[in-house]
Amino acid sequence: MLTTPITAALVRGALDLEYTERGVRPHRLPASARQQIPDGQLAMTEAQPSGVRLAFRSTATVVELDVIATKRVYAGVPPRPDGVYEVLVDGRLAGQASVTEGDTLTIDMSAGTAESQPGPVRTLRFTGLPDEDKDVEIWLPHDEATQLVVLRTDATVHSAQSNGRLTWLHHGSSISHGSNAATPTGIWPAKAAALAGVDLVNMGFGGSALLDPFTARAMRDTAADLISVKIGINLVNSDGMRMRVFGPAVHGFLDTIREGHPTTPLLVVSPILCPIHEHTPGPCAFDPDAMREGKVRFVATGDPADAKAGKLTLSTIREELARIAKERSTTDPNLSYLDGLDLYGEADHAELPLPDDLHPDAATHRLIGERFARLAFADDGRWTS
Structure with a gap:
């Protein structure tokens, strides 16, 4: 078996790689943004490599x-399923595997504590791949979250060739992250990208x-x-903003992205249905x-009457986002x-209720x-119409 070190040339979908004594940790926010993260939730989720993959030939x-x-x-809370690693050969699924051991992060949400315990390195092995040159x-x-230690193969690894594809940069909540999806290629952004x-x-x-300025700057600086920017559900379920602040914050977020991408097709997406x-x-x-x-289920604890005083709901967010997008599109085609x-x-x-x-x-x-x-990428979709 030949050993190939993990370098940026092999990694796609990450904005930064952190080299540690134990391995390489992919990050989806750059170091400058990570220094400004105000809580453990975002620090944990940006290090979970949603959409990140090794790519080689x-x-x-x-x-x-x-x-x-x-x-x-x-x-x-019931134990979480082990994360799934998937191997694709020329874009087609060729294998899946998981590891059952690793570092452990124990979180007590009621006490607001988190305790880490180091664990072992484990090996994923995929066999029976086609004996031909392939992606x-x-x-x-x-x-x-995964630290990458080393890649081994029974033949030489080359950097993946440029495929000429467009790069789609997407920001959203846990729904875009992939909560309740079963596999990394099964999250909806990965499905859309593949199609x-x-x-x-x-x-x-x-x-x-949450319309964090450091996230907007990271998007500004990413090729x-x-x-696309999907906005809404986290602003409601965190109860962290009022309508007076929401509109200007959306404008500011979009303005920052436009500093680095003045004419790039930009799609503002409002929340999917969430009845609660x-x-x-x-x-x-x-x-x-x-x-x-x-079981794990969620409830809304706010008072519907407070929406009149500026508390955010999904329905009011959709209305405001539509207004903002229409207003901005007059000068931003x-x-x-x-x-x-x-x-x-x-x-x-009614057919596919949200399980939690x-x-x-x-x-x-x-x-x-x-x-x-279909709605964004098709010939008559938002990005091409």
């Missing part, structure tokens, strides 16, 4: 990857699509041919009755708007990805 039939995964354990991608778990034939850079951050927050403000909380049954209800609405909820009342399941991720590909 080789005749190898056997591929091994040594990793240190971070296993999250939530006190009082190989190893997609890392979308919801499990559209574009390269994805996924800046979907669970619980953390992209197409950009359509007309009820946050904050969002775990449903204690469900937790007593060993490359900016367009997509209503999230066109991706997942009332009829879809907040996040779509694997089938719904597939549905949203298919619809986004």
Whole structure:
């Protein structure tokens, strides 16, 4: 077996690589942004490599990857499934694997504490790959932080050739991050990217699509041919903003992106349907009755009457985003708007309800990805019409 060190030439979908004593940790925010992160939630989620993959060309039939995964354990919550690693050969799925051990991060949400415990390096092994020159991608778990230690193959590895694809840069919440999706290529942005034939850079951050200026600056400084920003659900369920602040914050976020991408097609996307927050403000909380049954569900704890005083709901956010996009498009012809209800609405909820009342399941991720590909990337879609 030949050993290939993990370098930036092999990694796609990450904005930064952190070299540690134990391995290489992909990051989806640059170091300058990470220095300004105000809480552990975003620090944890940006290090989860949603959309990040190793990409190379080789005749190898056997591929091994040594990793240190971070296993999250939530006190009082059922165990999480192990993260999935997927191998694609010339764009087609050729294998899946997981590791059951690694570093452990134990989180007690009621106490607000988190404790880390180091764990072992484990090896993923993929065999039976075609004995021919081919493009190989190893997609890392979308919801499990991973340090990459070393890549081994039974043939020489070469940098992946330029495929001429457009780069799509997307920012959103846990729904874009991939919550409740089963695999890294099963998250809706990955589905849409595969259908559209574009390269994805996924800046979907669970619980953390909060119009942070450092996120906008990271997007400003990242090369992209197409950009989308999905705004809303985290602003409601965190109850961190009022309508007076929301509008100017959206303008500021978009203005910053435009500093680096003045004419790049930019799509503003409003929230998909989430009944608990359509007309009820946050904050969002775990449903204690469900937790007593060993299940995870969410509830909205705000008062619908407070929406009149400026508390945000999904319905008021959609209305304001549509207004902002229409207003900006008069001087920015490359900016367009997509209503999230066109991706997942009332009829879809009746057929495919959100299992925890907040996040779509694997089938719904597939549905949203298919619809986004059609509504955004098709010949008559938002980016081409």
